[in-house]
Amino acid sequence: MARRPVNPPATGWSLTIPPKIWDRLSDHVLGSAARGAVLLAGLADGPRGPRLLARELILADEGRDYIPGEFGHRALAPTFVRDAVIRARDEGLAYIAAHAHLGLDHVGFSEIDLASHERGYPSLSQISGQVVGALVITDHAAAGDLWLPDGRREELAETIIPTGNLLRLRSQPAEEGRPDSLHDRQARLLGDLGQETLRRLRVAVVGLGGVGSILVEELARLGVGELVLIDDETVEETNLPRLVASGREDIGRLKTEVAARNARRANPDVRLIEIARRVERPESLEELVRCDWIFLAADGDAARHWVNGTVQQYLVPATQVGVKVPLTPQGDVGQIHTATRLVLPGSGCLWCSRLIDPTRLAVDMHPAGERDAAQYVPGVPAPSVITLNTLAAGEAVNHFVFAVVGLHDEENDHASVIHRPRTRQRDLQEPRQDPTCRWCTSTGRLGLGRKGSTPF
Ligand SMILES: [Zn+2]
Numbered sequence: 001m002a003r004r005p006v007n008p009p010a011t012g013w014s015l016t017i018p019p020k021i022w023d024r025l026s027d028h029v030l031g032s033a034a035r036g037a038v039l040l041a042g043l044a045d046g047p048r049g050p051r052l053l054a055r056e057l058i059l060a061d062e063g064r065d066y067i068p069g070e071f072g073h074r075a076l077a078p079t080f081v082r083d084a085v086i087r088a089r090d091e092g093l094a095y096i097a098a099h100a101h102l103g104l105d106h107v108g109f110s111e112i113d114l115a116s117h118e119r120g121y122p123s124l125s126q127i128s129g130q131v132v133g134a135l136v137i138t139d140h141a142a143a144g145d146l147w148l149p150d151g152r153r154e155e156l157a158e159t160i161i162p163t164g165n166l167l168r169l170r171s172q173p174a175e176e177g178r179p180d181s182l183h184d185r186q187a188r189l190l191g192d193l194g195q196e197t198l199r200r201l202r203v204a205v206v207g208l209g210g211v212g213s214i215l216v217e218e219l220a221r222l223g224v225g226e227l228v229l230i231d232d233e234t235v236e237e238t239n240l241p242r243l244v245a246s247g248r249e250d251i252g253r254l255k256t257e258v259a260a261r262n263a264r265r266a267n268p269d270v271r272l273i274e275i276a277r278r279v280e281r282p283e284s285l286e287e288l289v290r291c292d293w294i295f296l297a298a299d300g301d302a303a304r305h306w307v308n309g310t311v312q313q314y315l316v317p318a319t320q321v322g323v324k325v326p327l328t329p330q331g332d333v334g335q336i337h338t339a340t341r342l343v344l345p346g347s348g349c350l351w352c353s354r355l356i357d358p359t360r361l362a363v364d365m366h367p368a369g370e371r372d373a374a375q376y377v378p379g380v381p382a383p384s385v386i387t388l389n390t391l392a393a394g395e396a397v398n399h400f401v402f403a404v405v406g407l408h409d410e411e412n413d414h415a416s417v418i419h420r421p422r423t424r425q426r427d428l429q430e431p432r433q434d435p436t437c438r439w440c441t442s443t444g445r446l447g448l449g450r451k452g453s454t455p456f
């Protein structure tokens, strides 16, 4: 298959479609030019404009729901449209009718399409009180015509599918990116448009300890434009051997402050948001839900739970990075492993993969003072070594870079990577999904956006 164009993030309205929904949509409408579907979508604020979050796909059956139109072409049957619009109204979701055109890198609505929007959408928008509109796709491009409840009409700037290669589809490929002499050597691999993509991204790092400090250093040096740094702890002496670019003078300082200084040193142009709070605080979540990607490098089930909720409800992809050193009280070393886990919207979540323990989550949600008292077994500091952290962090950032500039071979590779340095094995782990999950499915919070409560 031809490589898709690399499109840097665009400013304006966007539509994000979880990979499984995109696969079903494109199988249905791209297979034949005469099939349609409707997406129901939540709404959220994004880093560059309002975001529509596809949550559910309703396929129109050929012959019954998708029929020869009165004005030539084919069209969705009136009963199908009515049922979908009423659901959109009742559930407070946007209604977006989708169909496909032939072509590859360019797509746009036909005269017939536009005339039918003008006839139909003002009344659909009145009935539902929500955003209504249309999406037209090819395998490499997408265009959207949105009608807002206040009467304004907007074009969709981009359609995002956070799959193995994070796809950003526009109506036509982006113009060449601007050359960047500082990043010349890496742009030779990533392309000027790839470099431009990094510059426009807003990425969060949750947890700024051993793993997080490496992530921040690498993301800043790569030229990621904006970093959201979240950690409520201060630097202790025992952190120093693993805290990249730190020194004794940093003891007692906030980890956010140290990370921000290092990021600025690595890239003076980087924009920084420092949040010295736990991730579940409203100040943290408010920033997290407006990111393009989240790196989760904090221990603890609370951080996992809230980042997982953000991924699913706001369709922001994340990478969880962790290192496990099993050690018995006698000092026997078990199978050390590092995990770089991809958490993608609607493709199985940390709850489905049993990576959040409800009991530990309950303990972790206590205020700091009560947390230790609530532990059944007093905590012993876990072993931690910088080389293990770099192994996991390097894998995580490399995956992210390849994903956002479309360099992965396999589009649908959503596997996590488990390294076992003692045996030098590297395994791939597919995510698991419970079809009734409250988080990562259309019956749960997937794509609800700001309509669902936050904190979750
Ligand atoms: Zn059309």
Ligand SMILES: [Zn+2]
Pocket (backbone or CB within 6 Å): 348, 349, 350, 351, 352, 433, 434, 437, 438, 439, 440, 441
């Ligand atoms: Zn799930």
